[in-house]
Amino acid sequence: MSNTTTKKASLWQQYKLPILLLGGIGIGSIIGVVSPSLGQALKPVGQIFLNLMFTIVVPLVFVSIASAVGSMANMKRLGKILGSTVFSFLATGAIAGVCVLVWVNLFSPSAGTNIQMGTSEMGEMQSVSDMIVGSLTVDDFSGLLSKDHMLPLIIFAILFGFCVSACGGDESPVGKLLANLNEVIMKFIGLIMAIAPIGLGAYFANLVAEYGPQIIGDYGRSMVIYYPLCLLYVVVFFPLYAFFAAGKLGVKRMLKYIFTPAVTAFATQSSAATLPVNKETCDKIGVPKDVSDLVLPMGCTMHMDGSVLSSITKIAFLFGVFNMSFTGVSTYAMAIVVAILSAFVLSGAPGGGLVGEMLIVSMFGFPAEAFPLIATLGFLFDPAATCLNASGDTIASMMVARMVEGKDWLVKAVKATGEAA
Template sequence: MSEKQENSLWKAYRFPLILISSIALGCILGAHMGKDALIFKPLGDIFLNAMFMVVVPLVFTTICSAVASMSSMKRLGKVMGSMVLIFAVTGAIAAVLMVGTVVLFPPAEGTAITLTQPENLEKLNTADQVVQAITVGDFHELLSRRHMLPLILFTILFGISLQMLGERSRPIAQGISILADATLKMVQIIMYYAPVGLAAYFATLVGDFGPNLLGAYFRSMVVYHVVTLAYFFVAFTVYSWLATGGRGTGIFWKNIVTPALTALGTGSSTATLPVNLAAAARMGIPQDIREVVLPIGATAHMEGSCLSGILKIAFLFGIFHMPFAGLGTFASAILVAVLSGVVLSGIPGGGLVGEMLIVSLYGFPPEAFPIVATLGFLVDPAATMVNATGDTCSALMVSRMVEGKGWFQRFYKPQDDPTA
């Protein structure tokens, strides 16, 4: 490996390694000091409160800016409709698979820590509760992290309204875009404190509750990675077989290895996009389809995030000793996971917002946020690999829906594919 590549890898992984090291240091301090580690609690609370402080403006400015600046998409209506359907269905399939897994293998089973049990945990079981989950009675109630879903819906509608106004709304849309950039810069500034805040928080957590929490993280990572690898090989084989009538599955796997490893190494679907586009071309995916589906998929289609969303919810249920059971609980978990993986992933900081949505929607106390955010950080590389691979597989399925049966034979050209 050249010195330039080593420097690039260090630059890409420097901050994650610092965060992992700080969390490890905090866990060691907590295990060594026991209850005395509670002295670090104020340092952790500062970080927690700073993240809570910025989440409402982050949600409003980033989502509103993205919706307001969206192009009209006059062409390829059938492509867009097929793409949205496939994104939602594959995300839901991934979420359902993980629901079955965490029911059989609870990720936090045996974790003996005591935290304040949330009230009214199943918030989506009745019609009235659905209304309360997606709307508020007054505007000022939107300005609270406890009402994340109503805030998201309001922001999307506001962004659409700005877009419908056309040129008249341009100054406001540009102003919101600047506010979004400023809010993201604020998050960046706060994250400079993250190593201190996370070290202090986990020192307090482990000191107060003992090493059981670490065992829960390990069990969760094992559960997630086993399911993710199974989904990666089985689901994508089935999807590619259905998309190509069984003729292109081998070609899909020959060409997808490089994008999958790139996604695993970089931790970014966007960074993987150029490699993915080249692989899609070698698979015979029509140019207009691959150049619409893959860029949008890189930011708004995250099957790996749907898998991890269910894991996070089940993990918190286990940490708080609540039964993850019942159709209402399963339905709400799948809804939140798909929302996080298909909608919120399309904005900067979407993972943060998705984790905040989980905490607020289910009524977990604020202390749950860094716990679930850390779990998300630990499973992110494998999730990104599934996300990026799923984009290419979705482009194959969109090709089948748009071009009809036999599309693969018409579009695939072996001379363009060096793996053939």
């Protein structure tokens, strides 16, 4: 067999899933353009796939976190993982905030826009204390079984894991059950991903058929500003983060495996739906399981670089539309705080940014008419924002592994598997 044939086979094996996913999305998009009626008819197929991904998310988050914490005899290591996770989320979020502030001052997202104002009733905003309580806890156990309450589920799973660790850890009956459940869930995810190209193709066929015309028009300027910003952030900062995590080998492994979660997140517009794919990706890269089991579920709700980019772009857009000056340190600081808060509220649900967008409108004192404008932008920005959020979770896991295990962690992980770097 020639070297060329071997190289082609290697490339196919390496990028088989993202190629199939992109192929499915491409075919689905063409169907949506050529035959909108067929595209809309395929909606149930895409929804079935998405529902399968969503139904596995809650057990995946609970079991992976509870198992990781419960089997961790070294509580010092657990504290180091959690501390490093929060630090990496805040650091990358701050970098994203600074980048978008510079960008929107160079290129105004509202320039040349001529939008007719719609009318919309603003929903009643919760108080800050109510939002904190609602974000961190639920008032009934059944509330933990919903993907809309990811952070309370994460907190519950960590506390449950502490209790398992205190009662025998991974050698206890519950510890062994959690470990076995983790294996079962990963097998289940493999089954779901086998139909992913068909499911995403059908989902996109309906998406393009139903919403395609909205992508063109007055909102085009904002998309022309936002999407290149996302691409620039990925090209510049993702390799830098990976290099910090594990040097040149980290960049190489990141580039080798990051496309599958990135494509899945872009297509589903859901960090939660991408969580199972991210878990597989971290395993392939070589991230320690106890690190990825904690960082990925937390990142699904708390690590929102793409949403920070999106929120501040939307804030700058509204400032321009309402002829307000988007300048000043206090304005920029407020924009970053509101962006992080609104991103925090998203909780990974597709198109689930409406509450966050209401928060932006309310906290900056925009009139109610601003809500439909920013809601439309939210829909158009969501694919790229989710792509950055979810694929960034994998890279954050690599960074945490570096902070917890030292700079040679990936070299050791690759050698342990016997796999070529």
